[in-house]
Amino acid sequence: MSGRTTVVIQGVESPGEVPGIEALETNAEFRCVGDLNALRRALPGAEVLLGWNFAAADVIHAFDRADRLRWIQWGGAGVDAALFPALVESEVTLTNVRGVFDQAMAEYTLGMILAFAKDFRGTDTLQRERKWLHRPTEPVAGTKALVVGVGSIGRAIARTLRAVGIEVEGVGRTARDGDAEFGRVRGNEDLNRELGSADWVVLVTPLTGQTRGLFDAARFAAMKSTARFFNLGRGALVDEPALIEALETGVIAGAGLDVFSEEPLPAGSPLWGMENVVVSPHMSGDFRGHEEAMASIFLDNFRRYRAGEPLVNVVDKRLGFVPG
């Protein structure tokens, strides 16, 4: 490819905010945009869109301006906000940053499990009151986790939980045997049965037409009353009012939530005030250094794009994720 490629970078004020991007300067012309109006002005004529700090919902409202767009590099693992018909049906290639967040999310999940098992919140509360109150802790080794979503994030979580002696089962879109990480992967049709024996339920499946609202009142009812539920995937995977009711009425014992049906979580949500719920602001995957890891995927893909080679992390837009 000769000539410079026009790249719109969403969510930065200057290209220098993307680590290492100066290496592309001879081959690329950058247009940095900060909001929807700027995105709409910048898209005409651009071949590449790099979603860096993602106002993901903006893309649907600017896509009609994408007259020459050939490739979107999505700045996240979950591409649900890109799965609108005009983009799905277009020739535009969609890539994500699969893999970048895996280890951080696995560590975050294990941390939340240990925090519940060892009652770190109780310890914090007692410390603020300067109260010395011994409590026995829950052992973690020998407990059972169910990971819903068997992509690269779910696999990293499974590996990490197993490393400390937690038994892990995986639930995916379709049941299958002989999976390298999970052995037997259960299908969604077995989900309720699997929920009945899990101490920890970890939701990391992509948000698609098949998974929207996957966890409803019936799912929570199928769980053990001592179980804790973790959502690190997407808020819309869960019927949030049903979750709140399950937590308030003791149907399940607790939850660690990093994603919500509306983000930022509105100040009026009862979730903020619940003793058995940890609310964190969609940060489980974002470790110090994740920008470099995200950039390196884009830089590699940009070189491939210019050389006419196949890109990595190409999303199957009908499935809604990068096939394993």
Add this chain to the structure above:
Amino acid sequence: MSGRTTVVIQGVESPGEVPGIEALETNAEFRCVGDLNALRRALPGAEVLLGWNFAAADVIHAFDRADRLRWIQWGGAGVDAALFPALVESEVTLTNVRGVFDQAMAEYTLGMILAFAKDFRGTDTLQRERKWLHRPTEPVAGTKALVVGVGSIGRAIARTLRAVGIEVEGVGRTARDGDAEFGRVRGNEDLNRELGSADWVVLVTPLTGQTRGLFDAARFAAMKSTARFFNLGRGALVDEPALIEALETGVIAGAGLDVFSEEPLPAGSPLWGMENVVVSPHMSGDFRGHEEAMASIFLDNFRRYRAGEPLVNVVDKRLGFVPG
């Protein structure tokens, strides 16, 4: 052995509080004691002392009444409170419950490390204020931990931290190569150098004449200013005022403390109020079910005692621990 063995059980109101002890009833006569005076009254004529819920400091003040005592089963892993001259120099065999707390303490340590790395306390604080504030987290894989104390607890901690990708070095009483868990064990003479490269320092060594006050101002000065310090061993291993100063002045970044020079930690201690310190009430090893595990060691040892067989977990009273 014929006839019944008189067993004093310290810290219970009835023998039934010790799970499974009813199996010994034909061979044992139990005397349950709750305080020092009761212990002093019960010891004469008794052959065995089972320290169940340990008011450990009482033993030194009752030992002069131990006219027929042959064996003390200590209800903890650290036997420092039993290492007074009259007991050390006596023929009384001292056994501990080595192994019971290993896995729980390893999980607790990893949980505290993850809580610091993922800033769970910050998340809790923000949740109480209903504030949505994204922060990047610290990766844990690839960081470095130094475990000071290479007995069964230190080994379990090393195994667990390594399982999530933390690099682990061990420091013991004497340097040696070819250790099955640690490879090369560093000696205390290398401690300062090792402290300079550790992100996490975990103190679990037994309290003996050699280790009392092991962590003083110079040790903290040798640590990285970003490092966190964890003490799950004994408070007296640490110069507590020096630790407080190191934490207040940024010499080290934080601490997770489960043991203190005085327990319960006095309400006036500045440690309670420090944002970068987690205070927990000497509970890291006490998982639900630990009583059964402790009892099974005693029941096994009691059978051995009656049969004239060697006991398990015999403490070397000169060293101050059960030799590996």
